[in-house]
Amino acid sequence: MLSRYLRLKYIFYPFIIVGMIIVSCTQHEDATFWTFPNSLLDELPPQPGEKSWYFVEDLKEPMWKTQPWGFTHSGSDQADLSGGVNLDADFDDPQGRLETAYSDLRRFVAAGGVPTDSGAYLIKTVKDQRLGEEAFRLEIGSRVCRIIAGDIEGIRRGIYYLEDVMRSLRGPYLPLRTIERRPFIKRRISRGFYSPIKRPPKMRDELIDTVNYYPDEYLSRLAHNGINGLWLSVSFRDLVSTKFTPEYGKEAERRLAKLRRTVDRLLDYGIKTYIFTIEPRAWDADSPVLENYPELAGARRGNGQYYFCPSSETARQYLYESVNSIFKSVPELGGIINISHGERATTCLSAVAATSSFNGHIKCPRCSGKEPWEILYNSLSAMERGMHDAAPNAELISWLYMPQSQDLADWVYKIPAHTPRGVILQFNYESGVHRNVFGKDLVGGDYWLSPPGPSARFARLAKIARKHGTEMSAKIQTSNSHEVATVPIVPIPSMIYQKFTGMRHLKVSHSMLCWYFGNYPGMMNKAAGLLSFEPFPKNENIFLHRLASIYWKKEDVSAVVEAWNQFSKGYANYPLNITFQRYGPMHDGPVWPLLLKPADAPLSPTWQLGGYANNRWPPSGDRIGECIPEPLTLSETLELCRRMSSAWNRGVAILDRLRSHNSNEPERLLDIGLAKALGIQFQSGYDILKFYLLREKMYRMEGIERLQILKSLKQIINTELDLDEQLLKLCKQDSRLGFHSEAEGYKYFPDKIRWRMHQLRNLLEQDVPELSQQIRNNQPFFPTYTGQEPTGATAYAVVTDSSLWQSTKWEPPSNLHWQPCTHGSGKLDIKWAASYDDDALYILVSADVAPPSERSSISNVLVKVEPRRLWPSYHFNFNPTSEKWIKRNQDFVASESVKGRIINKSDRCYAILRIPFERIWWNGEEMHPIRIDVRVRNGVEETSAWRSLNPTVPRLNLGEDNPVDLGWLLFGARM
């Protein structure tokens, strides 16, 4: 049934915006995935329906049912509340927003068997204007505790803190002392765990349906974690019509009504609602608005759209009116988080990438002479005035989403000094972090729990912001991240400690705690909440002990901290590259089939169940190279995963020892199960890499020695069966496991685990004995796959000396093996041949002399090289007319420039390209057959290619290359 989906025609949106990077795409018809064993797909179980999202019901459960309070005496320096508590709560609170907190405190102590409103101990709320927003002081005496604050949110924080103290003491006791706390991260913004993402493929809009995504006890859990903001997605055109855009806002009133209800509901828990926007949106080419107001159209885009030009009075009025109207309609809205640059096209500034210079790039009659910050200033200042005129306390957070691993252009660093007053500037905290492993520099794109950051670029921007009085917000990930987002909480609080240490040092005032994932209430969010307040813990160890004591028995605290330390230590080895995050096996390795025979089947995006137009992604196949991060080898990646998995499992062993005497604390058992599930995922990820490393090695060996490798592969299959069995049990106990918030569903679930176990058993019964027999029969393994006996298009590279590349009197060697380029739109006679020396591969192109109308025979040569089987192709590009030099980018499989020459003869035109082997092969890698295509463009953009083009469904970072569109290139073979 799945195979049917894979061959469906699909329409592509003009942009894929997933994981928040743009890939522009053309529309394809009949694009297909390449091979995947259909027998496996046909049996694939369907995605569980939303009714089986049992965690939703769990989140609605009361927080306090019973307290695990064991001892019966208070210490001598403690107040004893066990005789009953009387709450004197007359803090000025006209809207009754504190009722939830008061009733929470009553239920908290009542769950511990302490009477409420009848006892001797008095808890009293008191106002002191001198304490700032959310700050509180607890004056704890033997008979009275005064919770003193300047506003209701300070009282709320004080109440939750009192509860934490009692939880740590594991009884209804409070220390006789005064505690005062005030936030330095004043806004801590998270997001609904299971609310719709308003993106394809489901395109669900939470403001249109009638579902309440924020049940009370769920909000209470978030509030206890210190969360005081949540974001949800909207667009201006859905919410508001203006005098410029009267046709917008068709269902605005319905959406606004639900937004008001949501805002109100959240405020009962001290949580402000932020609308997340990417505004002002670029205009469609045929937008009727532009007919009336042509000044709203800025630079033209490649797809015909126009950027929104913010540099006219009309634009300022439109932006003012849009924002003003929303905030007038929803007066208590907390603010806006707006991606002002870096995702979808917005203002004329979107014409420039964050990594390039802007000179000459902004082709707008009004903006072309402006500095980038001026363009941004124009749109933000209008939005800011529109918002603050309606809601003086609301906040506009301008998020510059610049996740690239390459350095940012200089113009970006001018923005913090020129951000309008009243606008908070937000950057990714970790994008651009570096780590050196095996002497190689790895760079992180967006979204990392570890390394914790800040990246050098964030620190530089924050310092400039501080100098110029611009408030700074850090976009981080908290409960989990793109490294692994299929468990709700990755228990590595050290990383949160380190993130917040850096934020405090840089005087960051706000934090967006997550993207679509990483928001489940629990220990990691709690860590962020605690660390947002002064006094800041003296050191990490003190903090970790304090955090653990809130959840665990006193005698277990040290062991838990040791387990967390092992987790953090292991996790630090996660290969730092978005390729591994987005296609690697750490999210759902336990449901990857293991393919003992080569299938050349792709890897699927880790953050999605399906692509656009609802085509479901197949399970990940054997093209393991698609997740191996540049510049690491497979062995190096495997070694990092080994370190990660083994340290993690040491932590699990420590926690597992606490299981028996926590048997009456179900939440702690879930914590242990969750850590175990992660351990299984990491080990499975390691096993998968090892499986394909060994498989590929075995294919290229001869003789009976291969049996030893086959035995190791069999061991891996058996280990994976065992891990699946364990994970299956854990999934039955915890419905959160396998759920990915951005995918809006399960990456793994019990039926799929069983499906995979079935596949593994089939391997043991069929494929393993079959290969074993082939070894005993002394047959080679898959020689057409390895290139030992290539089939299909095959070219040969001949040995050359340096004269081919260096000679001024150039003649093509006579022994070249020329291949015709007969595919594509080009009409000229074009052919190519290959040659090589010790250091480089040379690609020669020979073409007819073009007629004058075609300007040149060779305006561009693209050589695609699959460096080894299962790896994405590198695109080597030679452009004789362009000065622009494209460097290899660790984030993408994309074009990079190579050196070349054009040689014009009277009858033919030649190009010769030099591709150093070090750009193709790893250090020490043996010479072996590779697969290749050569594509030549003439002066009028016609292409002549060796192989035909059958693009696959495009994948973020990987593009749409289809490995079947390659032929063989063999080295040193005789013609």
Ligand SMILES: [Zn+2]
């Ligand atoms: Zn403009």
